Amino acid sequence: MIIRKTQQLTEQHTTDKRLYQNRRQFIQRLGLGIAGTLLNRPGLAACDVINPGQLLKDKPNTRRQITSYNNYYEFSTNKEAVRILAQELTISPWTLTIHGEVEKPVTIDMDDLVKRFSIENRIYRLRCVEGWSMVIPWNGIPLCKILSLVTPLSSAKYVAFTSLQRSSEMIGQRRDSLDWPYQEGLRMDEALHPLTLLATGMYDDELPKQNGAPARIVVPWKYGFKSPKAITHIQLLPQQPQTSWNKSIPGEYGFYANVNPSVPHPRWSQRRENRIGELRKKPTLAFNGYADQVAHLYRGMDLKKYF
């Protein structure tokens, strides 16, 4: 008689599917991590490098278009008024505080921060949830490099960004169109992705105030509201942070907010987009055309549920 042994496997015995599917990358990261430690570089030294040649190329919008059409509720809900109203903002001195689940929290002056890293050029598409899009030549520092300054702890699972609150200069904040200050957030792997940028300039020049000077986040595969402007704080957290638009209208604006033509919005069409400078709409691409670079972050996730 054959006595079958029942397999006593629990969830603990199995490898997480996402981890398994990314096993090569995981081992690679592990290797780079060790190498990083050996080289005595701070924290997550293994910032991947993106080859800008791999990215889809579109013709950048003009400086005039980029600087005259801005969604920046801190100043106005009128996109063409922001250009004028934002000039009131004092952007120097400016400090950026990085704190939370980190080994070495810092408060650093913006000028020092810019000097400490090499500034990279990134031509990214920006897709607004309202259905329009632009192509913007940013200058900035990959966020991963900035986070390596503070050595994130393993308990850091999410990153929260806080924008400036200063209603004396930001007159849009005198209305409660949103719960001020503006809050945004990313999952840790999204924040560390090489595409995620802390933009400090545009068109090889200073970042215009209406575009989020002195420092803003740019996450090109997500709707524009996930890229907060004029940030003052970056906090690493063990749990998902509250984000402004999600808090305001949770049914319309999710935490992930990946550009996704198959998840409709009640007002604006997400299948097509209105590229500034072109009259006729064109199709919107999944992850705003950055699927090759970022789709693996969401493997196994129901993106209709986590929109």
Add this chain to the structure above:
Amino acid sequence: MRQPLSLWLKTRYRRVWWCLFLAALIPFANILFRYQTDRLGINPLQALQQETGQWALIFLIISLTVTPVRRFMAFICQKLAARYGKRISDWNWIIRLRRMLGLYALFYATLHCLTWLHFDISWMFSWIIEETAEKPYLVAGFLVYIILLILGLTSPRFMMKRLGKNWLRIHRSIYAASLLALLHVWWSAKPGSQEPLYYTFLIILLLLFRILTWSGILSRKPGDNGLPVPERQVNH
């Protein structure tokens, strides 16, 4: 004797009609000029869609003001010109301008739909169905347009005669259209914008006037229902 305003305008009705006809074309000429010369701003498509829609709604609101304005002006003029007798403070003639105003609402609404069909949907009819299934504001917008189209088609005098009492029943649907247009505006406006508030205020005010007359709080006057009223003869 100095003529009261109503009489002065009434005796120049053709000219008043032409002035209004041309004035109502100014927004169209403005949009067309800016379209041709690339002056529609940073986002021309949005400007085209929003402005044609705004003007459709503005003309709808103006056409709704005709009846209350007629009553209000008659009231004011009767007080001011009482010494000349009631008959010369007659404002019934402005009712005759209302058809044109309503047709202009239809005209701008047609432009609004055409810009959407051409630039947004690219005449892909399968997309119309997809989009409409997702977005309730489009359903409201379509209903408004269908109502305006029916009212436009039944607006000529011979249609009025043919439809008889039903004409009035059909044309009362403008009240439903105005409420649906508000829904369309609210559902499509971005959160935090104030513009829908102004339209809502005006339309509620204008519908309130109807509720007051129907309920009998304000007495009914001939012409309130929009049918032609025999004009009083003016003797000089």
